[in-house]
Amino acid sequence: MVPSPANNTPIIMTTKERINLQFEELWRGLWGWIPGGPGTGTRRLLYSPLFGRAGKGLRTGIGVVVQGFRNIRIGNNVGLNRLSSLYAARGTITLGNNVFLGDFSSINANDATVTIGNNVAIGPMTLIQGANHAMDRLDIPIVQQGHIPATVTIEDDVWIAAHCTILPGVHIASGAVIGAGAVVTKDVPQNAVVGGIPAKILRFRE
Numbered sequence: 001m002v003p004s005p006a007n008n009t010p011i012i013m014t015t016k017e018r019i020n021l022q023f024e025e026l027w028r029g030l031w032g033w034i035p036g037g038p039g040t041g042t043r044r045l046l047y048s049p050l051f052g053r054a055g056k057g058l059r060t061g062i063g064v065v066v067q068g069f070r071n072i073r074i075g076n077n078v079g080l081n082r083l084s085s086l087y088a089a090r091g092t093i094t095l096g097n098n099v100f101l102g103d104f105s106s107i108n109a110n111d112a113t114v115t116i117g118n119n120v121a122i123g124p125m126t127l128i129q130g131a132n133h134a135m136d137r138l139d140i141p142i143v144q145q146g147h148i149p150a151t152v153t154i155e156d157d158v159w160i161a162a163h164c165t166i167l168p169g170v171h172i173a174s175g176a177v178i179g180a181g182a183v184v185t186k187d188v189p190q191n192a193v194v195g196g197i198p199a200k201i202l203r204f205r206e
């Protein structure tokens with residue numbers, strides 16, 4: 001059951017949604033392990049039609065996880081490296097042209113809208129998160145309190161380095177660089193280089 005963000009009552013996943021998730025897992029299990037060029041080519045052919053939209057030149061590495069293909073739109077020349085993941089069983093993810101997601105990185109829509117522009121590089125082990133757990137009530141466990149989704153927007157020409165966390169509701173403007181290991185809690189202005197926990201402006205690109 002998926003908790004509802006609105007009233008904390010669980011949403012029962014429909015049979016159709018459950019079957020869809022099972023099908024997606026089966027499909028990934030069949031094709032997700034094939035290495036090298038044959039794997040990339042096979043997955044391009046067999047994954048692309050499942051997306052809400054898929055441009056040309058999709059490359060997915062071994063073990064890429066996609067949930068909610070139909071809620072994900074991707075542009076041309078998108079690379080999803082080994083063991084990276086896109087979760088949009090609920091919510092939506094949009095990736096522009098020339099977007100690269102590093103090994104083990106994850107974009108988790110979680111009821112929210114996550115939008116990434118063109119020419120965006122995302123390093124390995126980075127997490128982009130579209131929702132927090134609601135946690136205000138003390139009388140029921142946090143896991144039963146639902147999610148609070150918040151739109152994440154990453155504009156064009158952004159480099160997010162290794163091992164970063166982008167929190168729900170954050171807007172990263174074009175030309176920004178997110179330094180390795182940053183936890184981004186607030187909006188990042190255009191051409192800023194930020195780093196640290198919480199991420200602070202280190203300088204501006206000139």
Ligand SMILES: CC(C)(COP(=O)(O)OP(=O)(O)OC[C@H]1O[C@@H](n2cnc3c(N)ncnc32)[C@H](O)[C@@H]1OP(=O)(O)O)[C@@H](O)C(=O)NCCC(=O)NCCS
Pocket residue numbers: 122123124160161162163177178179180181182193194195196202
């Ligand atoms: C953010 C980054 C691009 C900045 O590079 P830079 O502009 O050359 O910065 P500098 O090395 O000159 O450091 C400038 C200051 O920022 C600090 N800084 C640099 N990177 C930082 C980071 N990731 N987090 C926090 N502070 C950082 C430095 O300590 C230095 O501080 P000081 O002036 O007090 O000494 C780089 O440090 C970085 O994090 N690269 C990511 C590498 C990576 O993950 N690659 C693989 C992914 S694709």
